[in-house]
Amino acid sequence: MTAFHYKGRNQRGESVTGQIEASTSDAVANQLFNSGITPVEIAEAHAGHDVMGLLSMQIGSGKVELTDLILFSRQMYTLLNAGVPIMQAFRGLQESTHNPALAKVLANLHESLDAGLDLSSSLRRHPKVFSSLYLSMIQVGETTGTLAEAFLQMAKYLELEKTTRGQIKSAMRYPVFVLIALAMAFVVINIWVVPAFAKVYSGFNIELPWATRVLMATSSFTLAYWPYLSVALIATVVWVYSYIKTDRGRYRWHKLKLRIPVIGKIIFHAALGRFARALSITMRAGVSIIQGMTVISRAVDNDYIGERIIQMRDGIERGENITRTAAATGLFPPLVIQMISVGEESGAVDNLMENVADYYEREVEYELKNLSASIEPILITGVAVLVFILALGVFLPMWDLVKIIK
Numbered sequence: 001m002t003a004f005h006y007k008g009r010n011q012r013g014e015s016v017t018g019q020i021e022a023s024t025s026d027a028v029a030n031q032l033f034n035s036g037i038t039p040v041e042i043a044e045a046h047a048g049h050d051v052m053g054l055l056s057m058q059i060g061s062g063k064v065e066l067t068d069l070i071l072f073s074r075q076m077y078t079l080l081n082a083g084v085p086i087m088q089a090f091r092g093l094q095e096s097t098h099n100p101a102l103a104k105v106l107a108n109l110h111e112s113l114d115a116g117l118d119l120s121s122s123l124r125r126h127p128k129v130f131s132s133l134y135l136s137m138i139q140v141g142e143t144t145g146t147l148a149e150a151f152l153q154m155a156k157y158l159e160l161e162k163t164t165r166g167q168i169k170s171a172m173r174y175p176v177f178v179l180i181a182l183a184m185a186f187v188v189i190n191i192w193v194v195p196a197f198a199k200v201y202s203g204f205n206i207e208l209p210w211a212t213r214v215l216m217a218t219s220s221f222t223l224a225y226w227p228y229l230s231v232a233l234i235a236t237v238v239w240v241y242s243y244i245k246t247d248r249g250r251y252r253w254h255k256l257k258l259r260i261p262v263i264g265k266i267i268f269h270a271a272l273g274r275f276a277r278a279l280s281i282t283m284r285a286g287v288s289i290i291q292g293m294t295v296i297s298r299a300v301d302n303d304y305i306g307e308r309i310i311q312m313r314d315g316i317e318r319g320e321n322i323t324r325t326a327a328a329t330g331l332f333p334p335l336v337i338q339m340i341s342v343g344e345e346s347g348a349v350d351n352l353m354e355n356v357a358d359y360y361e362r363e364v365e366y367e368l369k370n371l372s373a374s375i376e377p378i379l380i381t382g383v384a385v386l387v388f389i390l391a392l393g394v395f396l397p398m399w400d401l402v403k404i405i406k
Helices: 023-034 047-061 066-081 086-098 099-115 120-124 132-144 145-203 210-247 249-259 263-285 289-299 303-317 324-327 334-346 347-367 372-404
Strands: 002-010 013-021 037-043
Touching: 002 324, 013 023, 013 099, 023 347, 066 086, 066 145, 120 132, 132 145, 132 263, 132 289, 132 303, 145 210, 145 263, 145 347, 210 249, 210 324, 249 263, 249 303, 263 289, 263 303, 263 347, 289 303, 303 324, 324 334, 334 347, 347 372
Parallel strands: none
Antiparallel strands: 002 013, 002 037
């Protein structure tokens, strides 16, 4: 198969471009005609063109956001539930979407379906847009003839995910703002405030207090070595960012996040909510428990917790029940273990996991609303320490000066 770039016009006369893999240019033309596009130019793609095309798509088209995916899922449910053929649905959504990146994905999906691929295989060609949970749900929907319901379930799941992310961002604005203000205050004090007082105190023949000497030494060191400190800070940030991108680094960071005071508890509860919600959805859709655990391990968005879920999958493969494997991980609280146990005995694991998901989602919402109140004492303590050190370093010599004058 060879990659071909094409330019053409759709049924509305609008100019369209893209890339198709086919054996010959005639095959490309046939695919375009079948999809309602009149080809104007078809040329074999070269490596340089591919790179430039990819760069132009990334720079000019942006990316598919979570909101776009929610809207796409809702629209697909509405169209399929109304009896609209899937090819026509993709064509209509491609023309109506305002996101160029999503339009390109929809065009590629239309071409893949036109080439004979099923929907789940077509979606799998876009792993950065559609998660493994999304793919599994669509695959089950195709197999069982409930594709519209699969899109509806994913729309609801993604809406909950978007709500949680928005709450986390909103709750973190105040603490981040205070930390940035503290960092800026530290820089201003070291560069301008302390040196000004140091010039005043240097003219007096008095022994300066230890707090003042520490402030002056810190300021002198910062002024003398700020280029090296800046390079070291940038290098550290780049190294940490690169390390987190590796499998080992991401695993250790995800494990460390769960131990952060106040915030780690919220992250853990959010992951438990994702686990319970994903387990309920996959079991209700008829996904096998082995395949479901593999999908859920990626859906929780935490490699450390995902590894424990993989341990559960391995235990289930050996013939153990879900309750025993969950307890063996040492990760899940008694509430989750008990609900899984009752669910296995009653045959209603999916319903009970949905209740667990609702509980932890409400818990996360409550904790996020009170996050500022929980972090506020820590921030106030930090500000108080900074002001106390500054007061000791700046004003103690003044008191000594007053005593000398008296």
